[in-house]
Amino acid sequence: MKIICRTPVRINLANGGDTDYYLNEIGWGCVVNATLASHFYEFAINDDDAAKLDVVDYFDYIANPNRTYRLESNVSELDLLKATMKEIGVDIRNSFALRTNVPMQSGLGGSSALNVAMISALLHQKGEEIVPHKIAALSYDIERKRMNVPGGYQDQYASAYGSGFNYMEFRNEGVTVDNMQLSDDVIEKLEKNLLLYYLAKRKYSGSKMHNLQKETAEKDPERVKALLLEKRDNALKIKDALMAGALDGFGRLLLKEGQIKTKLSGTGNEFFEGVMRLALDNGAFGGKISGAGSGGCMFFYVPDEKLEGFRQAMASTGAVEMNYRFQRSYEPGILLKTL
Structure with missing residues (x-):
């Protein structure tokens, strides 16, 4: 068998x-x-x-x-x-x-x-x-x-x-x-406008990033606690935006999600930060790295009228767009x- x-x-x-x-x-x-x-x-x-x-x-x-x-x-x-x-x-x-x-x-x-x-x-x-x-x-x-x-x-x-x-x-x-x-309409809209890219293997593993966040927290616990609460509040706003079908707002909240994550980790990645700036300059409302690690896949919410130019700009980075379907x-x- x-x-x-x-x-x-x-x-x-x-x-x-x-x-x-x-x-x-x-x-x-x-x-x-x-x-x-x-x-x-x-x-x-x-x-x-x-x-x-x-x-x-x-x-x-x-x-x-x-x-x-x-x-x-x-x-x-x-x-x-x-x-x-x-x-x-x-x-x-x-x-x-x-x-x-x-x-x-x-x-x-x-x-x-x-x-x-x-x-x-x-x-x-x-x-x-x-x-x-x-x-x-x-x-x-x-x-x-x-x-x-x-x-x-x-x-x-x-x-x-x-x-x-x-x-x-x-x-x-x-x-x-x-x-x-x-709803099916919301999911299909996300599949069209939420673009997923693989850029490069992560600089740090998820495990390493969790350890870096812990080290940052130990240096300034009150600041970090405030960021944790802000991040949780933003996650709830993202949930509400998705359930309401407010996808432009969802895209902008993604940008804030990534910004708080960078503050918590205490570290950045020049290449990925450059990709994010390029994405925003070419019409993305927001985006973030997927997962805890500093790299791997990134995704961006891009309105209909910006999709073609956005894809052309991203191609210059060597990023690989991943066609996908949500369950x-x-x-x-x-x-x-x-x-």
Whole structure:
């Protein structure tokens, strides 16, 4: 029996706090994100005893050609799989396959999407029930507590729940996920006017950025707390703008989101800051880097009449526009197939 599980990555539209640090400092946090139907991680368990992992990168197969790792190898590419198998309590010698069309270090939550797919496939093989909330919580524990990778909660829950546009709240009592139920007209307008680009691998990983934010907070805690509250308030405004279909306002709020994030991190990136200036000069209402890291993917909200000129200007930066589609509310995060 062959088991295949596919999970989506997400665009982080607004982050009002999804880490324990936020919870400790301001009581609770929230995010607005949207999962992509077009971009995914796929994990397969093959019906054999070849004891290997095959990796296929559909996004950049020239820079990242297909590769194979023996399970007994001591390489970092196997760390997540080994940690997941240990946590679930399985020790199988099958061959596995990992396939993705998501660029590396993109800031789209790829590692968590992969981990959710791994957990789901391995639990399915054991005959256990697939419950998105429990799988997201287990994925968080594996990445954050077992592997000690700093980061937030949203990526695991986004991939496990799917369904497009979600508003999430993070409190000491737990995580809640509410689908925003945006209309088809609003989603289609966003797919037309919210342009997604891959520019370059992140200068710093998401983990590094979380550590930089912590260092900044320790130097000036009162200033940072005020910024955290401002960022959470802006995230709520972004949610309200989306639900009201006020997309021009949403675009302008994206700009503020990115500006607060830069202040919190205490660091910038000259190249990406230059791209943002170019975007604004060529008609974008706003935009931001996706994820916690300093780079990867950026997205911009551009009105209809500026789209053509904007694309021409962005081409001069070497950025790769990523055609995408948002999941709709009826599309789940975890897709399992047995052959």
